[in-house]
Amino acid sequence: MSSSIILIVIFLYFFGLFIISSLTTGNNDNQTFFSANKESPWYLVAFGMVGASLSGITFISVPGDVGSSQFTYFQVVLGYLFGYFVVALLLLPIYYKLKLTSIYEYLKVRFGVVSHKTGAFFFFLSRITGASFRLYLVAIVLQQFVFNELKVPFEITVIISVILIWIYTFRGGIKTIVWTDTLQTSFMLISVVLSIYLINQSLNWTFLDFINSNELKTYSNILVTESLMEKNHLFKSFIGGMFITICMTGLDQDMMQKNLTCKSLKEAQKNMIVFSIVLVIVTFIFLLLGALLFIYSEKLNIIIPNLNGSINSDLLFPQIALNSGLGNIIGITFLLGLIAAAYSSADSALTSLTTSYCVDVIDIKNKSKDYQIKIRKRAHIIMSIILVIVIIIFKNYLNTSVIDGLLVLAGYTYGPLLGLFAFGIFTDYQIKDKYVWIVTIFSVLIVALLANLDPSYLGGYKIGYELLPINGLITFLGLILIRRK
Secondary structure (H helix, E strand, C coil): CCHHHHHHHHHHHHHHHHHHHHHHCCCCCHHHHHHHHHCECHHHHHHHHHHHHHHHHHHHHHHHHHHHHCCCHHHHHHHHHHHHHHHHHHHHHHHHHHCCCCCCHHHHHHCCHHHHHHHHHHHHHHHHHHHHHHHHHHHHHHHHHHHCCCCCCHHHHHHHHHHHHHHHHCCCCHHHHHHHHHHHHHHHHHHHHHHHHHHHHHCCCCHHHHHCCHHHHCCCCCCCCCCCCCCCCHHHHHHHHHHHHHHHHHCCHHHHHHHCCECCHHHHHHHHHHHHHHHHHHHHHHHHHHHHHHHHHHHCCCCCCEECCEECHHHHHHHHHHHCCCCHHHHHHHHHHHHHHHHHHHHHHHHHHHHHHHHHHCCHHHCCHHHHHHHHHHHHHHHHHHHHHHHHHHHHHCCCCHHHHHHHHHHHHCHHHHHHHHHHHHCCCEECHHHHHHHHHHHHHHHHHHHCCCHHHHCCCCCCCCHHHHHHHHHHHHHHHCEEC
16 A cells, blocks of 8 residues: 555544534633533443544554464453443542542542642553553554655654644643544444455455354463463453553543543443443454454465564554555555544543643642633643653663553552552541652552562462552552551
8 A cells, every 4th residue: 555545544534633623622711621511422422432442552452462362351351341330330429529620639639739649640650651652553553654665754753643633632622532532433443344344355254254263263262261370360360451440441530531521420420331331342353353364464474564673463454454465445444443543542641631730730720711721732732742752762662562561551550549549439547648659659669579570489470460459459558557547
């Protein structure tokens, strides 16, 4: 597929987003930017959140991981489902009762200013790295298959990507995001379904032929139950997935900001439950796509591309879609799905980072209205620059599957948030607020030591995604030490 066709597709896609942005900007005030005036239809938020939750990581890295992990990631997804119900029934009522703009304001109400700032800090760390992971994926694909041919440096590719996001979000904020996410989710789902259909067609298979094939059976193992020592054992994956959802959705300003734009708590809960069920189904379809990609590559002897000198299975889907001779339809379909997947999460991340900075860090509510808008716009630019810098760092140092890297990182950055919110919700204690940051830092350091221990020191036990609840538990225990009546 030629680079000129790819550039035309990208241009038309963003032109459509800019039109949506111009129609949804509203009054260009902070109420619109931060909360969409509490007018978002729940079903629109639910559908858009599917794309934001899946992101470019699910679109590329989940299918790419099937070659080494088969369908075992689905064990984590089942944990996600249970976690979403916890978010809907436990956390959303608290946020709506307190009428929060940023969910970390809860920590200020419950414990004090230092807890509030500490929670915001760990969100910043989590969301900046998470959004950078997602944008990094789309940037390396565009670089590998478009901009290398045009002699454009990777750094310029990243800068252009972030500038495009900034342009269509800097005025309408979350109100624009709710609508653009709907479009982006549609493109993503159409892309994955069409890709499965077209690849099967090229193999002279129907979908039923694929499902019943012996080739699929070599990739479709879901459950790992032989030994609890294994990193991806069912129980550990389920528990890890549940807490990943509770933290990366329920304790994450990015995901909660969309839920808080619904008209009422009941509608927000309805949104969360419907969205969680749809997400599980869609993720399984992505795993099926992953198996099909590896089957197709084996049959046609397609080599998995290299990145930084090593094989990177994350690039298998783009390699097949753009360079395997399947035609422009699958190439265009893939591009629309990839861009939609990447930007549906990155744009909301940029908006939520701006919101958290304005509300949690500089307390924008106490400033004049004109100054509030000026500060918000300045913060939006600063967050964009930070994203660019972190993505460029990833390009030079990341040497693992992006989906695995993201979930491991979550164990470090979301654990303190889990401990703080759990202590606030499940105990009546106050704490010595000024010591909170010390407890959270020590918790991260202890978890880092545990994660890097040789399994032989733990009797052969390999720590997996349960790293996150362990981190939360250590933080919780640390808060007990600084409690007061």
